[in-house]
Amino acid sequence: MNIQTDCAIIGGGFAGLSCALEAAEAGKKVDLFLKGQLVFDGASRLTAGGLAAVPFRAHPPKGADSLEKHIRDTLEAGQYLNDREVVRFCVERFYPEVIQWLVWQGVKFDLVREGVFHLHREGGHSNSRVYHVEDATGAHVMDILARQVKNHPNIRLHENHIAVDVVTKKKFLRLGGKDECIGAYVYDIIKDSVRAVSAGAVFIATGGLGKVFLYTSNPDTASGDGFAMAYRAGVPLANMEFIQFHPTVFFDEKADPSERRFLFTEALRGEGAYLKIRKNDREDFVLRYHKLGSKATRDVVTQAEDVEMRRLGLKHLWLDCTRMATHKLKNDFKNAYEFCLKKGIDLCREPVPVVYAVHYSNGGVITDLNGQTQLKNLYVMGETAYTGLHGATRLASNSAPECILFGRLAARHFSHQKAHGKRYQVPPWVTGRAKEFKDPATVSYYWDIIRKTMTLLCGIARTQGRLQAAKDVLEALQKNIKNDYWNYKVTRDFLEARNLVTVANIIIDSALSRKESRACHFREDFPRADKKYNRITLVEKPHS
Numbered sequence: 426m427n428i429q430t431d432c433a434i435i436g437g438g439f440a441g442l443s444c445a446l447e448a449a450e451a452g453k454k455v456d457l458f459l460k461g462q463l464v465f466d467g468a469s470r471l472t473a474g475g476l477a478a479v480p481f482r483a484h485p486p487k488g489a490d491s492l493e494k495h496i497r498d499t500l501e502a503g504q505y506l507n508d509r510e511v512v513r514f515c516v517e518r519f520y521p522e523v524i525q526w527l528v529w530q531g532v533k534f535d536l537v538r539e540g541v542f543h544l545h546r547e548g549g550h551s552n553s554r555v556y557h558v559e560d561a562t563g564a565h566v567m568d569i570l571a572r573q574v575k576n577h578p579n580i581r582l583h584e585n586h587i588a589v590d591v592v593t594k595k596k597f598l599r600l601g602g603k604d605e606c607i608g609a610y611v612y613d614i615i616k617d618s619v620r621a622v623s624a625g626a627v628f629i630a631t632g633g634l635g636k637v638f639l640y641t642s643n644p645d646t647a648s649g650d651g652f653a654m655a656y657r658a659g660v661p662l663a664n665m666e667f668i669q670f671h672p673t674v675f676f677d678e679k680a681d682p683s684e685r686r687f688l689f690t691e692a693l694r695g696e697g698a699y700l701k702i703r704k705n706d707r708e709d710f711v712l713r714y715h716k717l718g719s720k721a722t723r724d725v726v727t728q729a730e731d732v733e734m735r736r737l738g739l740k741h742l743w744l745d746c747t748r749m750a751t752h753k754l755k756n757d758f759k760n761a762y763e764f765c766l767k768k769g770i771d772l773c774r775e776p777v778p779v780v781y782a783v784h785y786s787n788g789g790v791i792t793d794l795n796g797q798t799q800l801k802n803l804y805v806m807g808e809t810a811y812t813g814l815h816g817a818t819r820l821a822s823n824s825a826p827e828c829i830l831f832g833r834l835a836a837r838h839f840s841h842q843k844a845h846g847k848r849y850q851v852p853p854w855v856t857g858r859a860k861e862f863k864d865p866a867t868v869s870y871y872w873d874i875i876r877k878t879m880t881l882l883c884g885i886a887r888t889q890g891r892l893q894a895a896k897d898v899l900e901a902l903q904k905n906i907k908n909d910y911w912n913y914k915v916t917r918d919f920l921e922a923r924n925l926v927t928v929a930n931i932i933i934d935s936a937l938s939r940k941e942s943r944a945c946h947f948r949e950d951f952p953r954a955d956k957k958y959n960r961i962t963l964v965e966k967p968h969s
């Protein structure tokens with residue numbers, strides 16, 4: 426059945442749910458689509474560390490945390506490729522618009538005592554400023570937001586639905602004038618049919634792209650769908666070469682390499698855990714690379730890991746938490762402690778094997794401070810968006826508050842518009858002569874090629890030669906997949922493969938065009954930062 430709505434929100438993580446609640450509260454009719462089940466899919470539930478924020482204080486005492494310090498840490502992590510105005514805008518709003526809002530929604534952040542929050546300090550932060558609920562913040566926040574979404578009379582929830590594409594006036598209705606987004610096509614996985622959704626505005630909040638690579642901390646939903654949909658709609662993306670790797674995910678030789686890995690929060694290193702090369706070492710080996718050692722930012726730590734692992738032919742390194750107080754480990758990091766116990770490792774007594782994995786996309790679809798893209802009535806929020814906050818690498822725990830802030834701002838912007846203009850009908854989906862896709866092995870072969878190519882040729886250490894080789898392979902594959910799209914009926918795996926290959930090619934093109942090394946983009950052939958590249962990398966679909 427086709428759908429008419431005010432707001433079609435695609436994605437049910439922090440960004441999608443906060444957007445849905447804000448729009449619904451403003452009286453808008455909201456239809457929320459997500460690939461799997463509310464609460465259980467998406468990265469938000471996995472948010473381990475927490476949310477960074479500093480309340481405004483007109484006269485902070487000497488040594489106390491301040492907005493200025495949070496701004497400085499964010500810029501330093503981003504190697505000054507951030508948009509300074511956006512950094513200030515976000516940091517000033519994180520406390521009132523995110524932390525306080527979450528508290529009003531019922532989130533109970535950990536306290537030291539009545540009225541005083543317990544704050545973690547994470548890698549790259551000069552102060553303790555991360556609000557958390559033990560080390561399972563995402564699960565608590567998602568439970569609370571999801572409960573409200575389910576009970577809100579203005580929100581209709583559509584689980585097991587994958588958005589295929591956003592629909593634009595020019596391409597789909599062949600109408601002239603300024604282009605705009607008029608809705609979306611969404612595939613109902615259970616009913617195996619595509620629904621036409623006509624909407625006042627579409628809000629993309631589809632999260633990250635970790636599945637483009639073989640090893641990732643991201644959930645199965647992170648196939649880069651929102652990036653690819655926006656690209657196909659002609660909306661520009663920025664800084665897609667800046668893929669952040671997380672330095673400490675659990676290493677398990679027996680696990681399927683493509684499985685999502687358990688992630689040891691940054692806060693552990695902030696609180697005294699350190700990385701070492703061999704099990705019995707006592708040295709923080711990252712100190713050889715940076716004065717902050719294991720407390721340095723993620724890109725510094727992962728590059729140090731990559732150099733040592735390749736130099737010594739190691740499959741993994743070790744995270745040592747034994748210098749931390751036992752009660753702290755068991756109470757503040759209960760999730761990590763219990764996970765390790767199940768694996769037969771007592772974190773209080775012995776180190777745990779860890780490796781790096783793809784974790785976060787710093788780049789994304791370009792939006793303004795209302796989450797609006799260049800295409801009228803198309804908003805993008807959360808990890809899929811590029812707001813200018815992160816620069817070349819994100820400061821830990823800045824992304825969860827960014828998702829919630831922009832989810833709310835986008836909904837507010839749409840809801841407060843005086844006139845919404847003419848609404849157009851999205852034409853029904855036409856299957857035409859498309860055949861059943863009888864050959865799932867081909868699709869899984871596409872997945873394999875994309876992920877292996879990206880991991881081996883466009884991973885941590887990049888060169889012109891490797892990137893060009895990756896481009897040759899994946900551009901050819903993209904042509905094949907495009908033909909299949911028109912000839913066969915859609916399936917979930919196929920739609921995701923189509924998005925993966927699109928996003929992979931965007932990342933490669935961006936990486937090729939930045940001939941310098943900066944933060945998490947490391948070019949062996951251009952090992953230094955070059956001020957010629959003190960600008961964002963732009964990728965846009967060529968006009969056909």
Ligand SMILES: Cc1cc2nc3c(=O)[nH]c(=O)nc-3n(C[C@H](O)[C@H](O)[C@H](O)COP(=O)(O)OP(=O)(O)OC[C@H]3O[C@@H](n4cnc5c(N)ncnc54)[C@H](O)[C@@H]3O)c2cc1C
Binds near residue numbers: 632
């Ligand atoms: C293990 C882990 C730990 C993290 N820890 C922290 C932390 O401590 N602090 C911090 O700030 N950040 C952390 N992050 C990053 C942060 O969690 C994410 O950036 C953030 O949760 C992204 O939220 P989102 O709403 O953009 O997307 P997600 O939460 O990933 O949600 C995406 C939603 O979109 C849906 N979706 C995707 N494609 C489609 C489609 N085509 N059609 C319909 N629905 C679709 C999914 O089903 C899902 O509901 C962590 C990330 C991971 C993976």
